[in-house]
Amino acid sequence: MKYHIPQALVTGQEKKAESTYLLSFHAPEIAKDAQPGQFVHIKTIEAYDPLLRRPISICYVDREKGLVVLWYQVVGKGTKLLSSLKTGDSIDVIGPLGRGFDTAISGEKIYLIGGGIGIAPLIFLAQSLKEENNITAFFGGKNKEQLLPVNQLTSINCELATEDGSIGHQGFVTDLLLRRLALEKPARAYACGPNGMLEQTALITRKHNLPLQVSLESVMACGVGACLGCTCEKGSSGEEGWVKVCKEGPVFWEDEVKLL
Numbered sequence: 001m002k003y004h005i006p007q008a009l010v011t012g013q014e015k016k017a018e019s020t021y022l023l024s025f026h027a028p029e030i031a032k033d034a035q036p037g038q039f040v041h042i043k044t045i046e047a048y049d050p051l052l053r054r055p056i057s058i059c060y061v062d063r064e065k066g067l068v069v070l071w072y073q074v075v076g077k078g079t080k081l082l083s084s085l086k087t088g089d090s091i092d093v094i095g096p097l098g099r100g101f102d103t104a105i106s107g108e109k110i111y112l113i114g115g116g117i118g119i120a121p122l123i124f125l126a127q128s129l130k131e132e133n134n135i136t137a138f139f140g141g142k143n144k145e146q147l148l149p150v151n152q153l154t155s156i157n158c159e160l161a162t163e164d165g166s167i168g169h170q171g172f173v174t175d176l177l178l179r180r181l182a183l184e185k186p187a188r189a190y191a192c193g194p195n196g197m198l199e200q201t202a203l204i205t206r207k208h209n210l211p212l213q214v215s216l217e218s219v220m221a222c223g224v225g226a227c228l229g230c231t232c233e234k235g236s237s238g239e240e241g242w243v244k245v246c247k248e249g250p251v252f253w254e255d256e257v258k259l260l
């Protein structure tokens with residue numbers, strides 16, 4: 001079930017790093033129904049520019065308090081407007097939208113592989129899976145600053161990688177994955193991040209016969225499957241064609257979509 005909340009109360013807006021923010025808002029219906037991997041579609045201004053809503057993954061929910069938390073990066077006009085909101089303001093949100101991660105798994109070793117702002121939906125996934133599974137997260141970013149929200153949002157076991165070596169391994173997050181896969185075999189992996197990272201992750205998990213779910217980003221318009229603005233080519237698992245990332249995704253089994 002999706003809800004349209006025209007005036008959700010902003011309960012916090014915290015700048016975490018250069019152009020990176022954590023925003024929380026009160027939306028008990030969304031907090032209650034949301035599944036990890038789903039997103040909200042936000043109208044960033046009451047006027048008409050930008051006209052289209054902006055999709056942002058749900059990063060964390062507090063169901064008791066009815067709060068939804070987003071971790072986002074300012075890249076253009078819509079996210080800049082989002083960053084100008086203050087506690088006490090309101091935002092117009094629709095959600096939860098899309099197909100989230102498959103969380104029907106318990107008693108297993110699970111890997112989460114996240115790059116940059118793609119870590120956001122994996123925080124919610126960890127929140128949901130950690131009680132019943134043994135989770136190891138491999139999170140990567142440009143630098144230490146970009147990964148600052150990780151410690152604030154989750155207490156799971158994380159291995160970090162940064163491009164500049166300011167924290168953790170200097171290099172790619174997939175280096176960490178490869179290193180660990182030489183030692184053990186998990187039951188499943190979940191990934192979200194830039195396309196290049198998802199491609200490399202899929203190459204590695206295929207080689208190790210490790211089932212992988214990926215969360216994709218695509219430029220969206222309607223967000224509910226009506227405009228074909230977000231399509232992506234199908235992968236090797238079925239017939240040729242296209243999938244709508246907003247409705248059939250954003251989460252897919254790796255072979256359902258063409259990553260490589």
Ligand SMILES: Cc1cc2nc3c(=O)[nH]c(=O)nc-3n(C[C@H](O)[C@H](O)[C@H](O)COP(=O)(O)OP(=O)(O)OC[C@H]3O[C@@H](n4cnc5c(N)ncnc54)[C@H](O)[C@@H]3O)c2cc1C
Nearest residue numbers: 054055056057072073075076077078079120217218219250
């Ligand atoms: C399902 C989904 C979940 C997302 N979750 C998050 C999240 O948790 N945190 C977060 O910071 N961002 C997330 N994004 C990306 C976010 O939606 C875009 O960054 C945002 O829409 C850009 O809007 P803007 O008006 O600020 O920028 P625009 O002015 O629209 O664009 C500025 C730049 O950003 C690029 N851009 C626009 N839309 C996207 C997009 N969908 N993906 C990648 N690049 C884009 C444009 O190509 C352009 O270079 C998600 C996107 C999708 C589809």
Ligand code: FES
Nearest residue numbers: 221223227228246
């Ligand atoms: S954004 Fe309209 S169909 Fe996906």
